[in-house]
Amino acid sequence: MPTPPDVSMTAPNFSDAKSSEAPRLDTTMMERAVSEALETMAFAAVWPPDSPEDALTLEAAPPRALCVSLDVRGPWTGRVELVASLSLGQMLAANMLGVTSPDEVEPAHAADAMGELLNVTAGLLMRQIIDDRTGRVEMSLPISCAHQPSEWASLTTRQDVCVLESEAGLLALCAAEAVP
């Protein structure tokens, strides 16, 4: 999976986006999509944080976090991002590779699994809002980069972000609709 020098956490600006006509994504849809993806891929559950306010603070930022993102173009146009600890990727990859201990999983495989989780989650998200009438969706390949803990609080307080808890710590899923 290619790693770009930087991935902005702000919404992309696609010139041909039609946000006024676009179907809307909400955090319930986002929770449903990431929950189904993780449960099917790793038999893992996600749930709302026990203390939602605490989950949004700098201190709650997942350690060794990775940000994976992909762009979507179609009836809904924007960027879908997933931020989580590398431990989540290791847990996911361990299940997919058939490795007993997540600690044995190499970081490259963990990042690959995180990219696949985002790809699957984005596909599930889009299936909730498109049909034969609304048309086709194009999704880019996922890209990844390190996430700085200092960005956690500003990310998780946004309206288009869903913060959830998992066995491997907190994760944030963001669906930023493009600015027309």
Place this chain on the structure above:
Amino acid sequence: MSHHVLLVDDSATTRAFLKRALALSGLPIAAVHEAPHGAAALELLAKQHIDMVFTDLHMPVMDGHALMRAMAQSPTLCRVPVVIVSADPNAPSATAGGGPDCDGCHLLGQLRKPFTPENVRDLLAATLEVTRADAA
């Protein structure tokens, strides 16, 4: 008959997961071959007999649609059954064994991500059943 199966996906973890699922599916397998994109798959198909291809759609270098179009242009590869494995909400939704050709190649069915080993087993059971019925 044991099958030579080719898995085409840019995610190494997904290829590993699919390989494990195939081992549990009951399909007699002689060997599982892997390629990270369509171009590598075509190279492999040129030198190795393959009985079935499982391919992702979104990949770098050469995507799954281009791979299927290239296979369709070959008199021998156009007959190799293909299963699409994708999270793409627009992926051809052919029912197992009975779907329309995709990009001109022999499409057996679609495995929609996320999938379980049971989904792989069920798809193969249905497609191989249909293949046998067609041949009879």
